[in-house]
Amino acid sequence: MHTQPMHSRLAPLTCALAAATLLAACGAMKPSASPMYSQDSLPDTIKVPAGNKVAMETVGVGEITYECRDKANAPGQTEWVFVGPKAVLNDRSGKQVGTYYGPPATWESGDGSKLTATQLAVAPSGAGNLPYQLVKANPAMGTGAMTGVTFIQRVALKGGVAPASTCAPANKGERQIVKYQADYIFWKAA
Template sequence: MSTLRLAPLSLTLVTAGLAACGSMSGTGSMPMAAPFSQEILPDAVKVPTGHRVAWETVGVGEITYECRAKAGAADAFEWVFVGPKADLRSRQGRVVGSYFGPPATWAAQDGSSLTGAQLAVAPAGSGNIPLQLVKANPAKSLDGKGDLLGVSYIQRVATRGGVAPATACNGMAQGSRQVVQYQADYIFWKPV
């Protein structure tokens, strides 16, 4: 099993504009968020104007990959993304939801959840999964309330780890799975 040790979020990230904005209240409403600066992000993963940050979380978990034959390439193999499994934590470290898939699903502890479609990615540095912009599908909730209702976009930023394993993927390893650790900030946006 491939593993990667992750350190807690550093002060550098906080000063880069990823400052704490609070956590879920558990009452079905989101607290007002401190403005999140997109200035340091590549244009491809920026949320369009007319939206505001509704919630900031830190996803801490793992991504599973499977060694599979490459389509259309004889005797060639590759690690293929199978799915994520992560806790969503407030900036204070309290678990406030989860992230899993497929399909990629974000679920708040109040019972609301949503899926989304990837719009764009941008490199995040060697050894890190890419930054990502997702267009949210309408959220679901059992009682018509919930913190994820009205979310329009989700950004994955400040990624650490999560890339496919460096171990060999060949005919002998075909069908085997490897789990790698990762961390990323998930920023949830709503229309203004």
């Protein structure tokens, strides 16, 4: 009877053990799910109440128009006044899923559904940035992604504040466009 040397008989067993170990290691790895959105670091005034869940996360990239106008209740004084936003809404992968424009402030999904909202609260978000914002959604127009939205949070802000340039009676009516970025988090009843 012909016998194989010991190392020849162990080679298939060693390979099988290595393959089993590798498969077990791969099975232990879970696909990296995107982390769940958390309100923990936000000011309490702009947190969405319990009973709601995140329905959609978007990144708004665009611009805000300001106009040099008379200050309300201050004759002879002028200030930069917010005229309106214009932005694209992208999903977390960078694909455009909607637009944001105004007045009135309107969030519109690529499917045609859209809504306006009523501001509930704002909170400082850092120098040079628009404030955090919480709005209560009005009923959506059309059927689609905006149907059933209860609240929208504006977070993760970059830029968007009124221009630093002079607003004086001499340049009343002048408009300036300022770039900004913000995450818009859409919530629906849980």
